[in-house]
Amino acid sequence: MTLKTADTKPPRTKPAQVRLDELMNAAQTLFLEQGFEATTINDIVARAQVGKGTFYHYFASKNEMLDALAKRYTDYFLERLEQAVDACPADDWAQKLRAWICTSITVYVETYKVHDVVYINHHHHDRSNQAKNAILDQLLAIIESGMDAGLWAPANPRIVGLLIYSGVHGATDEIIAAQATDSLPFARAVADACMRLLPSPSCSDSGLTL
Amino acid sequence: MTLKTADTKPPRTKPAQVRLDELMNAAQTLFLEQGFEATTINDIVARAQVGKGTFYHYFASKNEMLDALAKRYTDYFLERLEQAVDACPADDWAQKLRAWICTSITVYVETYKVHDVVYINHHHHDRSNQAKNAILDQLLAIIESGMDAGLWAPANPRIVGLLIYSGVHGATDEIIAAQATDSLPFARAVADACMRLLPSPSCSDSGLTL
The missing domain is CATH 1.10.357.10 (Tetracycline Repressor, domain 2)
Structure with a gap:
């Protein structure tokens, strides 16, 4: 257990649900703007400002992201x-x-x-x-x-x-x-x-x- | 004008409408059997027993054939x-x-x-x-x-x-x-x-x- 200081800063990482929502929103925006086929997983993680590993933590593929949306x-x-x-x-x-x-x-x-x-x-x-x-x-x-x-x-x-x-x-x-x-x-x-x-x-x- | 003989045989070539129907039927059967994407124009003309030129006489592409069907x-x-x-x-x-x-x-x-x-x-x-x-x-x-x-x-x-x-x-x-x-x-x-x-x-x- 780490000792808390009085001026504890908010955690640098966002809660998992927020990060997942942002990732899904980024994908949906891109699918709307440029179409599902033309959008790559690289586009999605760049827009959501997360690493590619975050995408694959939640989704096995772009199709799985579409199913979730x-x-x-x-x-x-x-x-x-x-x-x-x-x-x-x-x-x-x-x-x-x-x-x-x-x-x-x-x-x-x-x-x-x-x-x-x-x-x-x-x-x-x-x-x-x-x-x-x-x-x-x-x-x-x-x-x-x-x-x-x-x-x-x-x-x-x-x-x-x-x-x-x-x-x-x-x-x-x-x-x-x-x-x-x-x-x-x-x-x-x-x-x-x-x-x-x-x-x-x-x-x-x-x-x-x- | 060529001279007709008494025992005139039926023409070797079919009327255009019959040939077109057969070509369309061949395409439809193949699309049903193996799907639109998996079917090539070569498959269609082989099934219809016509040359590729016949296909292109009627249709500019496989998509145009689909529209006609x-x-x-x-x-x-x-x-x-x-x-x-x-x-x-x-x-x-x-x-x-x-x-x-x-x-x-x-x-x-x-x-x-x-x-x-x-x-x-x-x-x-x-x-x-x-x-x-x-x-x-x-x-x-x-x-x-x-x-x-x-x-x-x-x-x-x-x-x-x-x-x-x-x-x-x-x-x-x-x-x-x-x-x-x-x-x-x-x-x-x-x-x-x-x-x-x-x-x-x-x-x-x-x-x-x-």
Whole structure:
């Protein structure tokens, strides 16, 4: 044990978590600026001002760094959705579902450049991935809670979940492509449309579904 | 002009369209079997039993061949959808929309391996592409015809079109991943759910959309 002096200086080395975050931020910035392929591990450690050994302490390869960035992005997305849902009155499942849909759209519009970089290897034929599953499960939990509360009674809740999940993603791609400045009116219109997928238990299933 | 004899043999060379189709089929088969990257132009002309000059007569590169295969696939998809819609009674727009949704799902399940090969360069961040636009336009035309006929009155028909287009695609990815043997019951359940997005003009917009 070393003797502490009164004027103890802060440690010269940063806490491991801070150093890891800075390294990941440096990689993400470079991937955004110049693309994943064009970025080397040397570029990343130079930007983060750490040695190459630090990189390899955390990641076996550039691809592993990309996987970690994708996981971090998914976690961020899930957390934003959870915060929006939790901010609604307890047991107001319609409000929670609308908040989930609107927040999905606004966060995706805010962050799509990072989304595109970190999911660069998720092609459409990569049909089952953990990020999709975690987000879909969150949505299905809201749909099921509303069913348990007697608020709605979809014939096939999983199909409704898939339609909302994929539909929201696809619809949002359109406003990203259109470079709309305010996504909120669009998000509300999408939520309005999606709510129709959840008929109240008293609602007849006949009519246009014939 | 050469003098024809009575026992004229068929020409040794095939019509240009047949030769082009065979060349494209050879490329598609090889892309499916061994992947786009691993396939060379030499492989393609060997499989099609033509000279390399024939390839370059039609295509400047392997990427141009891929673009042509993607266009052929999209045209096939659109034609299958059109046939299914045209087979419904004239002016029965609900039936036509259900046929469009069910056929989208069944054709996508049938052909997803080709879909994945020919659209290999269509990443999710490629947000505006001609194939999507052509298929979406076909769907929107059915939705608008039903509106003109007074059958339904969605608040925002384009959003409904985007939700159905993307939702059907995403929902189908799930049964492809699950390797379901019969996609028709699933397709009907998806169509049932989607039809709810189109309220009849007399329908109140209150209730769950509050």
